[in-house]
Amino acid sequence: xxxxxxxxxxxxxxxxxxxxxxxxxxxxxxxxxxxxxxxxxxxxxxxxxxxxxxxxxxxxxxxxxxxxxxxxxxxxxxxxxxxxxxxxxxxxxxxxxxxxxxxxxxxxxxxxxxxxxxxxxxxxxxxxxxxxxxxxxxxxxxxxxxxxxxxxxxxxxxxxxxxxxxxxxxxxxxxxxxxxxxxxxxxxxxxxxxxxxxxxxxxxxxxxxxxxxxxxxxxxxxxxxxxxxxxxxxxxxxxxxxxxxxxxxxxxxxxxxxxxxxxxxxxxxxxxxxxxxxxxxxxxxxxxxxxx
Amino acid sequence: xxxxxxxxxxxxxxxxxxxxxxxxxxxxxxxxxxxxxxxxxxxxxxxxxxxxxxxxxxxxxxxxxxxxxxxxxxxxxxxxxxxxxxxxxxxxxxxxxxxxxxxxxxxxxxxxxxxxxxxxxxxxxxxxxxxxxxxxxxxxxxxxxxxxxxxxxxxxxxxxxxxxxxxxxxxxxxxxxxxxxxxxxxxxxxxxxxxxxxxxxxxxxxxxxxxxxxxxxxxxxxxxxxxxxxxxxxxxxxxxxxxxxxxxxxxxxxxxxxxxxxxxxxxxxxxxxxxxxxxxxxxxxxxxxxxxxxxxxxxxxxxxxxxxxxxxxxxxxxxxxxxxxxxxxxxxxxxxxxxxxxxxxxxxxxxxxxxxxxxxxxxxxxxxxxxxxxxxxxxxxx
Numbered sequence: 001x002x003x004x005x006x007x008x009x010x011x012x013x014x015x016x017x018x019x020x021x022x023x024x025x026x027x028x029x030x031x032x033x034x035x036x037x038x039x040x041x042x043x044x045x046x047x048x049x050x051x052x053x054x055x056x057x058x059x060x061x062x063x064x065x066x067x068x069x070x071x072x073x074x075x076x077x078x079x080x081x082x083x084x085x086x087x088x089x090x091x092x093x094x095x096x097x098x099x100x101x102x103x104x105x106x107x108x109x110x111x112x113x114x115x116x117x118x119x120x121x122x123x124x125x126x127x128x129x130x131x132x133x134x135x136x137x138x139x140x141x142x143x144x145x146x147x148x149x150x151x152x153x154x155x156x157x158x159x160x161x162x163x164x165x166x167x168x169x170x171x172x173x174x175x176x177x178x179x180x181x182x183x184x185x186x187x188x189x190x191x192x193x194x195x196x197x198x199x200x201x202x203x204x205x206x207x208x209x210x211x212x213x214x215x216x217x218x219x220x221x222x223x224x225x226x227x228x229x230x231x232x233x234x235x236x237x238x239x240x241x242x243x244x245x246x247x248x249x250x251x252x253x254x255x256x257x258x259x260x261x262x263x264x265x266x267x268x269x270x271x272x273x274x275x276x277x278x279x280x281x282x283x284x285x286x287x288x289x290x291x292x
Numbered sequence: 293x294x295x296x297x298x299x300x301x302x303x304x305x306x307x308x309x310x311x312x313x314x315x316x317x318x319x320x321x322x323x324x325x326x327x328x329x330x331x332x333x334x335x336x337x338x339x340x341x342x343x344x345x346x347x348x349x350x351x352x353x354x355x356x357x358x359x360x361x362x363x364x365x366x367x368x369x370x371x372x373x374x375x376x377x378x379x380x381x382x383x384x385x386x387x388x389x390x391x392x393x394x395x396x397x398x399x400x401x402x403x404x405x406x407x408x409x410x411x412x413x414x415x416x417x418x419x420x421x422x423x424x425x426x427x428x429x430x431x432x433x434x435x436x437x438x439x440x441x442x443x444x445x446x447x448x449x450x451x452x453x454x455x456x457x458x459x460x461x462x463x464x465x466x467x468x469x470x471x472x473x474x475x476x477x478x479x480x481x482x483x484x485x486x487x488x489x490x491x492x493x494x495x496x497x498x499x500x501x502x503x504x505x506x507x508x509x510x511x512x513x514x515x516x517x518x519x520x521x522x523x524x525x526x527x528x529x530x531x532x533x534x535x536x537x538x539x540x541x542x543x544x545x546x547x548x549x550x551x552x553x554x555x556x557x558x559x560x561x562x563x564x565x566x567x568x569x570x571x572x573x574x575x576x577x578x579x580x581x582x583x584x585x586x587x588x589x590x591x592x593x594x595x596x597x598x599x600x601x602x603x604x605x606x607x608x609x610x611x612x613x614x615x616x617x618x619x620x621x622x623x624x625x626x627x628x629x630x631x632x633x634x635x636x637x638x639x640x641x642x643x644x645x646x647x648x649x650x651x652x653x654x655x656x657x658x659x660x661x662x663x664x665x666x667x668x669x670x671x672x673x674x
Contacts, residue, residue: 055398073671139535157467159537160521243519244674251670259666260372 038273045267049260056262064267074251078271081247084162085230088169089223092177095170096222100182119175127172131239134168135159138240160242168240169230176229177222184218185211220288227279231272248272323405324583327591331582334589336361337373337385339572340526341546341606347598355592357585365524366474367391367645368666374400380579383586386436388570389424390476390498390645394662396425396432401575404431408587411594411612418639419611424646425573433573434590437599439608439630440567440642441480442560444543444551446533453561457484459540461511466518470532470541473522475662475669476645479568480542481508481515483643487565497568497643499652499659505668512672522673526550533558545607569642603630 011018045064048057068074103115122130137143138159145155158164188211196206212219234249241247248268255265283289334357336343343361352358362382364370367390374385379400387395395401406412412420412434419435426432445454449468457480460469471477482497485507494504520538523529529547532538534556548560574593576586592598599610600618609631610619616627627633652659 067667071671073674076674139531140537141535159535160532238524242521243516246673254368257372258366258368260368260375 041266041269044263045270047263047266049263064264067264068267068271074268077246077251078248080162080245081231081249081272082275084166084169084247085227087166088173088230089177089226091166091170092174092226093181093219093223095174096177096181099178100185103178104182104186119178123175128235130172131168131236134164134171135240138164138167160240160245162241162245164240164242165237165245168236169233172236173226173229176225177219180218180222180225181215182218184215184221187218188214216286217288217290220283220286224280224283224288228276231275321402321578323403324408324587325405327408327587328584330355330357330585330588332356332585333358333360334384334582334585335382336589337364337370337382339363339386339388340365342386342572342602344601344605346605347593347601351589351592355585355588357582357588359589363525365526366472367476368474371395371398371400374577378579379577380581383577383580383582384589385575385577386572387433387575388572388645389422390570390647392424392433392573392575393427393647395575396427399578401432402578402580402583404434404576404590406431406434409434409590409594411591411596411599411614414596414614415611416613416636416639418636419571422571424571424644425575433575434594435611436572436574436593437602437606437608437610438569438571438639438642438644439545439606440562440569442543442545442548442567443563444529444533444541444548444558444560446536446539447557447559449539453559454540455561455564457563457565458488460542461515461518463518465540467520468537468539469515469518470520470523470529470538471515472542473524473673475665476568477542478505478508478512478665478669478672479643479645481511483568484565485511496653498646498648499654500648501652501656501658502660505660505664509668509672516672516674546605549605549607567642569644571644600626603632609634 011021044056046060046062048059048061048063049055050057099115099119103112103119107115135142140155140157140159142159144158148155158167192210192214193206196210201209232249234247234253237245237247237250238253248271252265252269255261255268336359338361340363343359343363348359348361362373364373367388370385370387371391371394374382374387374395375398385391385395385401387401415435419438421429421431422435425435443454443457443460445459449465450459459465460471461484471480478500479497482494482500482504485492485504486494486497489507492504492507494500500508521528521532523532523541526544526547529538529541529543530550532541533547533551534554543560545560548558551558574590576583576590580586593602594612596610596612596614596618599612599615600622602608603610603615603619604623604626607630610616613632616632619627619630619632631638648660648662648665650659650661651657
């Protein structure tokens with residue numbers, strides 16, 4: 001019997017061998033690298049650092065969490081991060097619906113392919129290049145103000161501000177919302193829409209009472225992407241944010257790369273982990289994972 | 293009770309771990325006795341503008357040491373970089389006076405054998421063994437260049453130079469001001485307050501007690517509402533002034549030179565309150581993998597010619613007194629312009645960056661250390 005055959009018959013007789021051989025590597029990756037890294041971060045968050053020599057002092061101390069909770073700075077930064085992540089998610093849901101609906105229900109096959117390409121193409125270019133492009137658009141002498149003055153409107157002062165961050169984030173993560181929403185809209189059987197119309201529901205009522213509930217898992221799946229991507233970002237706030245635009249990520253970044261206070265950064269990084277945990281629990285309640 | 297003991301114990305061990313290395317400081321490591329063959333590579337942590345092709349390329353050709361430069365935007369970042377990855381990732385760093393002591397007491401840099409640096413004897417006396425890079429007679433670095441932090445302004449908005457730092461705290465320029473994203477910026481506010489509010493009794497902007505700190509923080513929190521952006525890299529500020537998003541701010545002469553070269557209408561000034569400034573030191577990592585190249589680099593950049601090139605490029609003043617002639621050769625009048633022949637009194641006017649410690653210079657111990665400065669700065673930025 002050749003070895004390949006031996007393995008295949010063994011895995012037929014003992015089902016768990018097949019399962020183990022397929023899952024072994026991912027399990028090592030997930031347990032050994034992914035969970036271990038989060039575990040290390042969690043443990044480090046209770047350590048402290050010697051301010052003059054910069055040496056880590058292992059131990060158990062709640063001082064990092066105390067300084068996070070005392071004083072309003074870090075709470076305000078967390079609130080800002082979560083608020084903008086939520087605003088971006090809602091904006092993207094609103095923007096994604098017409099695009100997804102037109103793409104799936106209205107467009108012919110050719111236009112549909114073209115629209116799909118148009119949604120995906122920005123993802124092929126560098127994230128940084130796109131953020132810098134927005135910086136040029138929104139700056140004082142940028143395209144936006146040039147266009148505004150060309151039609152006789154006063155200048156907008158939204159370069160380097162939270163508004164700029166909101167716009168740029170909404171733009172950056174929009175494809176991640178359009179794709180799941182259009183997939184969800186596609187799965188709604190047309191017969192249900194017709195049935196709704198037969199029962200006397202107008203367009204808006206059908207949208208509200210049939211389409212939205214049925215596409216909810218798609219929206220929530222998209223929201224997981226847009227919300228978590230915004231929550232963890234620090235580059236966009238650094239480049240297009242203004243004064244008072246720091247995110248959790250910026251504080252983590254400056255504590256690791258600038259201040260060398262890794263335990264404090266770890267403690268603060270535990271927060272988005274908790275926020276995402278709550279978010280995913282709610283998402284599960286809403287049925288986001290039913291289609292998996 | 294237990295908690296209080298723990299706190300005390302932690303404080304005690306903390307004190308020990310700070311005090312011990314201070315006591316040992318010098319005995320930690322023997323400096324290099326002679327410069328051997330180059331290792332072929334040199335990894336550099338530097339300020340923007342400190343590793344220009346103009347002098348790096350000839351250095352690489354002359355010594356065979358390939359230079360990899362990593363730019364840092366603040367002293368904090370430099371210290372973090374020198375400590376990252378066990379401390380052997382980088383060989384040399386152009387540390388300012390507010391980073392040098394942290395690197396020395398953190399055992400991140402090695403003693404320098406000053407006999408191997410021939411240009412040192414030509415340095416201005418204040419920079420031969422300054423207390424920010426020489427501890428108990430042991431050199432931990434070689435001085436490089438120095439200069440003031442300046443007030444940068446758009447000449448269309450300010451036809452005549454502002455005479456006071458008050459313009460960067462003035463609501464008239466709301467949304468058009470930019471200052472560095474750096475805790476040491478608190479010292480700029482303290483320097484301003486030391487002149488405008490003498491009742492606070494600020495004598496040294498780096499030695500602030502709680503009352504003085506509160507006043508500075510109050511001033512800076514008011515300023516935060518007027519700020520367009522806190523700049524992290526010099527190139528950020530250059531873009532803000534180019535696009536017109538900022539018209540006045542705290543800067544280095546490097547930004548002025550770059551902007552003027554691009555014909556942006558800007559100029560710089562040192563207002564009547566005086567200025568903070570930097571005095572930079574090249575230091576070698578305690579775990580440098582390429583110590584020979586590191587010494588060759590320090591010797592290269594302290595030669596009068598490179599000192600002059602660096603001074604003119606960045607807009608600062610060389611430590612080597614022989615650089616004056618070279619500067620005038622490259623750009624007539626530049627020796628005078630960048631104060632390379634200025635009397636000692638000019639040097640003494642500038643409040644050079646240093647690490648804030650809890651021990652004040654006046655023997656009191658109620659000053660706030662740098663951890664507090666960092667925390668306050670985060671609170672100011674919000």
